[in-house]
Amino acid sequence: MTDTEIKKGLAGVTVDYTAISKVNPDTNSLLYRGYPVHELAATQPFEAVAYLLWHGELPSETQLAQLRATERERRALTDDVKAAIDLLPVEAHPMDEVRTAVSVIGAADLAGIGNVMDAVGTPEENLDRSIRLFAALPAIVAYGQRRRRGQDAVAARDDLDYAANFLWMTFGEEADPVVVDAFNRSMILYAEHSFNASTFTARVIASTLSDLYSAVTGAVGALKGPLHGGANEAVLHIFDEIGSADRVTTWLDDALARKRKIMGFGHRVYKRGDSRVPTMKAALDSLVAHYDRPDVLALYDALESEFVGRKGIYPNLDYPSGPAYNLIGFDTLTFTPLFVAARITGWTAHIMEQQASNALIRPLSAYNGSDERHIEGYVPDSATAAAADRPEEAAG
Ligand SMILES: CC(=O)SCCNC(=O)CCNC(=O)[C@H](O)C(C)(C)COP(=O)(O)OP(=O)(O)OC[C@H]1O[C@@H](n2cnc3c(N)ncnc32)[C@H](O)[C@@H]1OP(=O)(O)O
Ligand SMILES: O=C([O-])CC(=O)C(=O)O
Numbered sequence: 423m424t425d426t427e428i429k430k431g432l433a434g435v436t437v438d439y440t441a442i443s444k445v446n447p448d449t450n451s452l453l454y455r456g457y458p459v460h461e462l463a464a465t466q467p468f469e470a471v472a473y474l475l476w477h478g479e480l481p482s483e484t485q486l487a488q489l490r491a492t493e494r495e496r497r498a499l500t501d502d503v504k505a506a507i508d509l510l511p512v513e514a515h516p517m518d519e520v521r522t523a524v525s526v527i528g529a530a531d532l533a534g535i536g537n538v539m540d541a542v543g544t545p546e547e548n549l550d551r552s553i554r555l556f557a558a559l560p561a562i563v564a565y566g567q568r569r570r571r572g573q574d575a576v577a578a579r580d581d582l583d584y585a586a587n588f589l590w591m592t593f594g595e596e597a598d599p600v601v602v603d604a605f606n607r608s609m610i611l612y613a614e615h616s617f618n619a620s621t622f623t624a625r626v627i628a629s630t631l632s633d634l635y636s637a638v639t640g641a642v643g644a645l646k647g648p649l650h651g652g653a654n655e656a657v658l659h660i661f662d663e664i665g666s667a668d669r670v671t672t673w674l675d676d677a678l679a680r681k682r683k684i685m686g687f688g689h690r691v692y693k694r695g696d697s698r699v700p701t702m703k704a705a706l707d708s709l710v711a712h713y714d715r716p717d718v719l720a721l722y723d724a725l726e727s728e729f730v731g732r733k734g735i736y737p738n739l740d741y742p743s744g745p746a747y748n749l750i751g752f753d754t755l756t757f758t759p760l761f762v763a764a765r766i767t768g769w770t771a772h773i774m775e776q777q778a779s780n781a782l783i784r785p786l787s788a789y790n791g792s793d794e795r796h797i798e799g800y801v802p803d804s805a806t807a808a809a810a811d812r813p814e815e816a817a818g
């Protein structure tokens with residue numbers, strides 16, 4: 423064994439600088455490029471926050487109009503992506519559809535083909551790729567839900583902004599402004615969160631000088647897990663299991679006796695509450711009032727107060743966003759793909775930041791396997807035996 427200190431899960435390890443966001447668990451705050459996220463959620467369209475994450479500044483009116491025009495041009499579900507999704511079983515998890523769709527878009531981008539040294543691309547190419555994925559994902563996520571319901575794709579509308587068009591493509595009808603506003607806020611809150619597991623995955627892949635699409639594909643895989651983005655889906659499964667507020671105590675007694683994790687609670691960095699929860703909870707409250715569903719709020723409050731009271735572990739963003747997406751009408755399986763559509767902004771900002779100041783990410787491990795041993799009967803040839811006698815030369 424070794425006396426090297428192991429930082430399991432990289433907990434508490436600071437691996438690099440980032441200028442994109444600051445998560446501060448002491449003040450329970452989250453800044454995107456210096457702006458508190460709740461101020462952005464209250465005042466900005468998601469497109470402006472995407473611009474902020476990529477460029478470091480909020481857009482002028484002209485810059486926002488340019489980004490919106492490009493996003494609108496690239497919103498449609500393209501034939502190749504639709505065909506690739508249609509090849510998958512209709513029961514496939516939508517995160518697998520999204521991962522596949524990103525891969526298809528990446529394979530169709532032929533810039534840098536021919537020499538692997540060009541895969542990484544220029545900053546201009548990577549900003550363009552970021553906008554391409556940002557614009558394409560809503561149609562992919564919307565079509566996934568419609569396909570599972572046996573419905574056709576709904577064509578994008580270029581007279582609607584990002585959030586309203588996303589809801590239009592999913593449901594085929596214009597959403598109420600209350601719903602659009604709550605959805606827009608959720609996208610902003612989900613957009614970015616420093617070196618979380620999926621963003622770190624993207625940065626690891628980018629650090630090898632692989633291409634942006636590969637880094638995003640890996641990030642989608644990391645986000646799928648229930649300890650990370652998959653928790654918003656898992657929260658709704660828990661709500662369905664519990665059923666109603668009056669059943670919370672018995673359900674929790676049983677779940678804790680069986681040492682189950684209560685999804686939507688706890689966080690690696692925040693230990694006294696997630697900075698984004700109050701803003702998302704306010705969005706959930708507006709949806710509860712809009713849809714007249716006080717039963718949802720009763721269950722939400724009952725589980726939160728019982729679990730926090732017993733364990734002192736607080737809700738994370740996935741706790742209010744799960745029931746909010748359910749009220750809007752998204753299928754439970756669609757929740758984590760919605761997170762992808764939002765986080766594509768943060769992931770791509772981090773990929774470009776990694777590329778701008780790259781070092782291959784390759785930590786060390788401490789070996790705790792078998793002592794050296796040998797294959798019975800193996801006789802090295804003379805060159806191998808000679809090299810074994812001169813290990814420093816063999817290592818080159
Ligand atoms: C957008 C996001 O990705 S936010 C995170 C979404 N994920 C979830 O909601 C999944 C549920 N939560 C969790 O599993 C954890 O809180 C994590 C993975 C998010 C953070 O975990 P870590 O910082 O590694 O803390 P860890 O898992 O070691 O938990 C510390 C203790 O609290 C307990 N704990 C933490 N979260 C929970 C929970 N949700 N339910 C029950 N117990 C919990 C652990 O069992 C552990 O107890 P122990 O010390 O008795 O073993
Ligand atoms: O920061 C984390 O570990 C997880 C999280 O909340 C996020 O990615 O939004």
